[in-house]
Amino acid sequence: MKYTREKSGIAEEVVFMAGSTMNRQTAISPFPLFKLVTIIVLSLMLIALIFYTCDIAAISIEQRQLKHLTHDLANKIDTFLLDYFTDSATELAKSQVVIDACTNRTLPENEQLLSVLNASRTVLGVSFVYVMDSNGNVIGSSVDEKGFSLAGHNYAFRPYFTRSMAGAASQFPAIGITTMTKGVYFSAPIYADSSKLPCGALVIKTKPHSTDNFFHKIQGTIETLLLSPDGVVFSASRPDWIFSLATPITDEQAIRLKQSRQFMGQELPVLPFDISKTIIHYDDIRAVTASDSLQITGWRVVTIGHTSFPLVIALTISSLIVILLGLAVSNVVHAHREQTLQERIRLGMIHNTEVEAERRKTQQELEIIFSTILVGIALVRDNRLVQVNQRLCDMLGYSMHEIAKSNVRNFFISKEAFRQFIRNHYQTLPHSVVEQVECYLQKKDGTFIPCMISGKTLQPTDPSRGSVWVIEDLSKRKEIEKALDAAREQAESANVAKSAFLANMSHEIRTPMNGIIGLTKLVRQGVQKEDLQNHLDLILRAAHRLLSIINDILDFSKLEAGRYEVQCSSFDPRETMTEILTPFQVLADVKNIDLVWSVDTAVPGTIYTDQNKMMQIITNLVDNAIKFTNEGEVRIAVSFRKRYPPSSRYLFIEVGDTGIGIPREHYDSIFQAFSQVDSSFSRGTGGSGLGLSITKGLVHMLGGDLWFDSEQGRGSRFYFTLPISEPDEKIEGEFVTNKEREQDDVQQEKAGKQILVCEDEYINTVLICTLLEDAGYQVSVAANGFEAVRKWKKKKFNCIIMDIQMPGMDGFEAARRIRNMETDGGHTPIIAMTANATEADRKACLQAGMDYYLPKPIDGQEVLDLIQQCIKKP
Numbered sequence: 095m096k097y098t099r100e101k102s103g104i105a106e107e108v109v110f111m112a113g114s115t116m117n118r119q120t121a122i123s124p125f126p127l128f129k130l131v132t133i134i135v136l137s138l139m140l141i142a143l144i145f146y147t148c149d150i151a152a153i154s155i156e157q158r159q160l161k162h163l164t165h166d167l168a169n170k171i172d173t174f175l176l177d178y179f180t181d182s183a184t185e186l187a188k189s190q191v192v193i194d195a196c197t198n199r200t201l202p203e204n205e206q207l208l209s210v211l212n213a214s215r216t217v218l219g220v221s222f223v224y225v226m227d228s229n230g231n232v233i234g235s236s237v238d239e240k241g242f243s244l245a246g247h248n249y250a251f252r253p254y255f256t257r258s259m260a261g262a263a264s265q266f267p268a269i270g271i272t273t274m275t276k277g278v279y280f281s282a283p284i285y286a287d288s289s290k291l292p293c294g295a296l297v298i299k300t301k302p303h304s305t306d307n308f309f310h311k312i313q314g315t316i317e318t319l320l321l322s323p324d325g326v327v328f329s330a331s332r333p334d335w336i337f338s339l340a341t342p343i344t345d346e347q348a349i350r351l352k353q354s355r356q357f358m359g360q361e362l363p364v365l366p367f368d369i370s371k372t373i374i375h376y377d378d379i380r381a382v383t384a385s386d387s388l389q390i391t392g393w394r395v396v397t398i399g400h401t402s403f404p405l406v407i408a409l410t411i412s413s414l415i416v417i418l419l420g421l422a423v424s425n426v427v428h429a430h431r432e433q434t435l436q437e438r439i440r441l442g443m444i445h446n447t448e449v450e451a452e453r454r455k456t457q458q459e460l461e462i463i464f465s466t467i468l469v470g471i472a473l474v475r476d477n478r479l480v481q482v483n484q485r486l487c488d489m490l491g492y493s494m495h496e497i498a499k500s501n502v503r504n505f506f507i508s509k510e511a512f513r514q515f516i517r518n519h520y521q522t523l524p525h526s527v528v529e530q531v532e533c534y535l536q537k538k539d540g541t542f543i544p545c546m547i548s549g550k551t552l553q554p555t556d557p558s559r560g561s562v563w564v565i566e567d568l569s570k571r572k573e574i575e576k577a578l579d580a581a582r583e584q585a586e587s588a589n590v591a592k593s594a595f596l597a598n599m600s601h602e603i604r605t606p607m608n609g610i611i612g613l614t615k616l617v618r619q620g621v622q623k624e625d626l627q628n629h630l631d632l633i634l635r636a637a638h639r640l641l642s643i644i645n646d647i648l649d650f651s652k653l654e655a656g657r658y659e660v661q662c663s664s665f666d667p668r669e670t671m672t673e674i675l676t677p678f679q680v681l682a683d684v685k686n687i688d689l690v691w692s693v694d695t696a697v698p699g700t701i702y703t704d705q706n707k708m709m710q711i712i713t714n715l716v717d718n719a720i721k722f723t724n725e726g727e728v729r730i731a732v733s734f735r736k737r738y739p740p741s742s743r744y745l746f747i748e749v750g751d752t753g754i755g756i757p758r759e760h761y762d763s764i765f766q767a768f769s770q771v772d773s774s775f776s777r778g779t780g781g782s783g784l785g786l787s788i789t790k791g792l793v794h795m796l797g798g799d800l801w802f803d804s805e806q807g808r809g810s811r812f813y814f815t816l817p818i819s820e821p822d823e824k825i826e827g828e829f830v831t832n833k834e835r836e837q838d839d840v841q842q843e844k845a846g847k848q849i850l851v852c853e854d855e856y857i858n859t860v861l862i863c864t865l866l867e868d869a870g871y872q873v874s875v876a877a878n879g880f881e882a883v884r885k886w887k888k889k890k891f892n893c894i895i896m897d898i899q900m901p902g903m904d905g906f907e908a909a910r911r912i913r914n915m916e917t918d919g920g921h922t923p924i925i926a927m928t929a930n931a932t933e934a935d936r937k938a939c940l941q942a943g944m945d946y947y948l949p950k951p952i953d954g955q956e957v958l959d960l961i962q963q964c965i966k967k968p
């Protein structure tokens with residue numbers, strides 16, 4: 095990971111490196127979201143406040159302005175309208191013409207009076223100017239444009255009349271009951287010269303729209319209304335509001351209004367807004383109101399000024415706030431970024447320090463490994479050693495200083511060896527790895543050491559960077575290999591010795607057993623006493639058991655040493671099954687259990703496999719089955735199966751029983767040698783714990799496999815496959831025994847026949863001689879090979895029974911000599927008799943010139959049958 099000093103670069107790089115550190119440390123402050131949200135919310139609230147304040151301010155400014163305006167307007171109305179006409183009425187009431195008419199000094203409606211009234215009307219610009227007497231009758235009136243006069247009418251009920259008669263000038267806006275036009279009535283009392291009481295009233299009625307026109311003159315967005323004390327709009331800048339109610343009135347007020355006939359039956363609808371409110375809405379317009387009272391009691395003038403929301407100002411101020419908000423947000427974000435960056439830089443620094451410490455540690459460890467590793471390591475560049483470890487120096491006997499930069503060629507035992515190494519291995523380096531090449535290297539003292547060399551280029555694309563070599567000193571390994579070879583040889587010879595020992599044991603143990611069994615049988619035949627017979631039977635049974643144990647041990651040893659040989663032959667499986675199982679019937683009967691067997695019809699009539707081993711396997715299994723079954727049955731089934739490839743055929747043989755079964759915990763161990771589920775039980779039934787182990791070994795030898803299933807207390811089932819493929823080669827020298835001889839012929843043939851028994855063991859000699867003499871043969875005895883050859887030379891024998899292992903000359907040599915000395919046509923049959931039971935022994939016997947072969951312990955009948963067969967043959 096590179097490190098740059100450039101300022102911004104450092105930040106970038108550190109940030110990159112800090113990435114992983116950040117994952118495991120959460121020190122970096124989180125994004126200030128709360129702060130931002132608070133700022134934004136406050137800003138929005140401020141904007142809302144500003145909008146509200148602007149509105150309030152705009153309304154209040156508008157209201158203040160409107161108040162001033164209304165006040166001015168009220169003053170103007172008072173001054174220019176009310177005062178003016180009131181004063182005019184008062185002045186006209188003082189006119190002598192008017193007083194005279196009122197005091198009856200002149201006639202009503204005299205010309206002088208009318209001309210004054212008409213002139214006044216014209217000058218004042220009003221509708222009517224008229225004079226009322228003290229009864230309320232109009233005694234003189236100006237005429238309007240149409241020549242209409244109010245003279246003769248009585249208006250005594252009008253308030254302006256009653257007030258004037260009370261001595262006060264008054265103003266009264268109303269609709270005229272005669273003209274039906276509206277106008278403001280200004281009245282003033284008329285006094286006779288000295289009288290203190292009014293004698294009549296002078297009235298001026300303004301033109302119908304004089305106030306409306308006045309209001310119209312007020313420009314702009316302001317609406318103006320003149321309201322009666324009852325809230326009736328008498329004049330307004332908008333004609334549709336005239337004679338409407340500004341505020342709703344009670345029924346009483348309505349009746350009183352009607353009775354006063356002030357507004358002469360007008361409908362008086364209610365205005366669409368409540369004038370008493372400060373802010374009103376009409377025609378989608380928002381407006382503020384202001385009112386001011388006039389001189390006329392209870393009358394007031396009301397103004398309505400439009401006021402719109404000050405959007406521009408509010409937006410301008412809001413924009414400023416938004417800008418400030420933006421600045422504040424960017425400030426917060428920037429501050430956060432800066433803080434984050436600083437934090438990352440700090441973490442990055444920490445990480446860098448850690449990585450650096452880790453790197454140094456790793457480097458130190460590598461250096462330790464490099465210097466202490468038990469193989470030599472060299473870095474080679476341009477055929478020179480650039481760097482080596484101490485181990486390589488020690489191996490080659492150089493110091494570090496001496497070996498540095500030396501040429502690799504110096505370490506090879508010769509130029510040729512170096513060239514060969516370069517050619518075969520060094521040149522392939524760029525494309526491949528040199529792996530475990532054995533060669534010799536030369537040490538400083540000139541001696542050679544065997545080495546194993548492996549190498550690899552640092553970078554295949556750039557050979558100039560050099561290559562790394564690992565050199566292993568093989569001296570010790572070679573020594574160990576040598577020692578191992580010697581040990582193996584020793585072991586092999588020990589194995590050979592073991593085999594020889596086994597063979598000798600076989601001979602040594604079987605031979606006396608042969609004698610014991612044979613002689614016991616002979617003695618048994620001659621003994622009549624029953625208790626003696628029982629004792630001899632016991633001896634026989636014990637001897638057979640001992641022989642079977644010896645056979646088991648020998649079989650197992652042979653299996654272990656791989657010295658068992660497969661001898662295949664063709665035979666009838668059904669006959670063989672009968673041969674195996676018939677003897678077991680006796681045993682089954684004794685135990686009172688059924689022995690049932692079946693051979694499937696599909697099983698061929700002739701099969702080709704090792705008959706003896708097949709018999710041994712089935713015998714072992716059936717023997718166990720009967721041994722471990724106390725009631726029920728033992729069932730044997732043979733079936734035929736084919737499997738892939740089609741040429742491979744095999745028998746499937748099952749041996750089942752209803753016996754004691756095998757506990758689950760012993761499943762794994764029963765095939766192990768010397769293993770028995772219940773040794774106390776086996777002791778009673780016999781057995782060495784080798785049977786199943788031998789059986790399984792035999793099944794495997796024949797190419798099959800053996801399994802079992804069992805349930806404790808309910809029985810077991812052992813089953814195995816037995817391949818019966820076609821024979822590759824036929825085994826020579828099979829024995830054929832013919833037991834179907836006529837007994838008479840036999841006796842005849844035996845008479846006078848000479849048999850030479852060559853045996854060194856005394857008991858065996860006695861056994862065979864007794865057997866043969868009892869059968870009617872003439873028997874001669876030889877104690878070793880020399881004696882046998884000598885006796886054979888002197889006398890013609892019909893058959894020789896020859897033991898193999900004898901002192902002086904053994905059976906092989908004696909047979910060879912006899913065969914060499916035999917002339918054409920003369921051939922004495924020789925039957926080999928030996929405890930060496932292997933196939934090799936059998937072949938050796940045949941090769942030495944012997945005709946037949948009998949393994950010990952011998953079976954009397956078998957010997958006699960064989961001798962008879964020899965004698966009969968020409």
Ligand code: ADP
Pocket residue numbers: 718719722751753754755756764769770771772776780781782783784785786787810
């Ligand atoms: P052994 O010569 O003692 O019979 P094996 O190797 O033939 O030795 O058998 C090992 C043990 O397996 C026996 O001791 C017995 O406990 C058990 N075993 C073998 N066959 C059977 C069977 N058919 N039923 C019950 N147990 C059996």
